[in-house]
Amino acid sequence: MIQTIDVTTLQTWLSQGRAVTVLDVRPEADWQEWQIPQSVHAEAYYDLKASQLAPALQQLKFPLDQPIVTVCGMGKMSLVAAEQLQAQGYQVYSLAGGMQAWSLAWNIAQLPTLANGTEIIQIRRTGKGCLSYLIASQGQAMVIDASLDPTVYLQLAQERGWQIQAVLDTHIHADHLSRSRQLAELSGATFYLPANQRSSGTYQPISANMQIQLGVATIQALATPGHTWESMSYLLDGSHLFSGDTLFLAAVGRPDLEAQAAEAQQRASALYQSLQTILTFDPASIILPGHTSKPVAFDGQPIMASLAEVQAATPRLAQPETEFVAGLTAVRPATPPNHQTIVQLNQAGAGLPADLITLEAGANRCAIA
Template sequence: METTPTLDVTTLRNWLENGKPVTILDVRPLAERQEWAIPGSIHVDVYDKLKAGDEHALDNVNVAQHVPVVTVCAAGRMSLKAAGQLQAKGLEVYSLEGGMKAWSLAWNTAIVPTSLPQVSILQIRRTGKGCLSYMVASEGEALVIDASLDEKVYLDLAMMHGWQITYVLDTHLHADHLSRSRVLALQTGAKLLLPESDKFQFSYEPVTSQTTLPLGKTLLKAIPTPGHTLESFSYLVGESVLFSGDTLFVDGIGRPDLKASADEIRQKATLLHRSLHTLLALPESLQVLPGHTSKPVAFDEEPIVTTIGELAAKLSWVKVSEEAFAQTLLAKIPATPPNYLTISELNRGGDFSGIEPMEVEAGANRCAIS
């Protein structure tokens, strides 16, 4: 019996990054597909048939004959069955090893155009998870904001561009991904800066409302923006770029309810209302670079960015009283992210030994309210 070949995430990521023709066939149930998916993939709702052993589950699926096919499911088991059926038709087909769980660690990058002289900004995107981290560099110095990938990713990017990482920052205590910031700082000797809080159980340099960091030809300024979490900060670079963490997204705002009682949610909603008004009062032309996106990130090298002016127009519903805002916000809160309590506790301690990230982090992020 012919063995069905598999493909690892790194290879598929490289294919997509280099524009190699490939058909990605997603065989998960529709509800799972709607949560998160690989950009450009095709969905066929045959999971139940495959699980039941239906040997004809893919008889009506037509794909290009001379393009490799990669089948995908949640963990890589049903996709093997699907690949076997397509292989019997004479197609070049692979099953994605580890499925969407493994794909949660796949990433791509985009250069962010900026008017800042002698400043480069690189957006690093977890394509399935939607986590966005950043490298900002000037005159060979670089800082990393919200590192969500293995530290080797940032080390390799810094080496490729000839940058020395001198600062590593987080915007808040994350609940949807493991923060790699502490490990990255230890690996590079960079200063680790986190919002001043009693939540973190390891050494770091506290970020306060007075924090400013010189970086080559520019300056980073910390802005307290509590609401999503009590310790949330945004970072303003050179008066023209705002790294908004989970406070502002390209089409929504951060949720205030995670790990909070009813009274705490109300308190955080009030704080969020004030933080949003602070940020939306900044110049309309200010670029906003968020900490997440709710959609799979295509391999298109197009940065996920908006402006204060565009957000002010989209978020007209936040320009109401604190009470009216809280009522509207609470009616919009989505389901909680997977494993958010476990991830939060791990990020508090900063020790991930014995942890398999793709098991803990699997699933879409649900941080935004729009």
């Protein structure tokens, strides 16, 4: 009998730095695209599928006193792998629900406290790369781009004695279902969205240059169209920019989701202008993006960089507009799985569907490096 382990338990083990071997048995290309931090890969999938002993598992040499957690796409082949490993004397668990379930795993990283006492916590959906933020000043808190169950944010705020007063999205997301509206309802906070023509639910519209006060902190909206037309970035106290999917640490937002070629071109051009505005900021400004394209490590290190560092890591930012637009529209990376359904649900602003996991499965694909 193979024991299973759920996502929350494995997430806790990794957060605690517990000695565990995470062994991924999916085909190598799947592992290369998206994996659990610190996981190792064994090319066993096709043998397991054919109900054969997998040589790749027989050859493994792991410490016998350290548990192994086997992982596959949905938690089926990992059970077969676990059986073969258990027969070799290992203590093995199979991750229930596999990488699909892991999509909801998360961890946090706290930024150094700002001079005026403002605190920022980055909440990372490690299995998907979505980054959201909890910002607090004098006990008043705000959440940007909630992508996890609202109780995650409510609990983080409650533990610190903070009251969530505002929940904002940077844009209408295509890769995950926004939990912002739900979080605002549960916490009694105001739900803000960049003013747009697409959302049919009610929200407090954010217009360019609008300011929101949070304790002694000030958040200023900056219109940064391009990735989507309504995209906004939010500048905290003139020094920290929550850049959504406009600017990442070494990539820019893709302009082609839900767009035909001509519109993608217009959006790429708008993105160029938006980025030019950001590039006028102090090079020491901290960029806090909406996504990362790598699985987020359980290391407590915030995913952030100074504007100068981002500029050095993103050659596209130095291109003239024509080259920038041509370059961005020449690449059309694979679209996020189910993005049309996700966009429709985010636009409708009605409740969340029961089967979130299947809908959101897969890597993030909002950036172009």
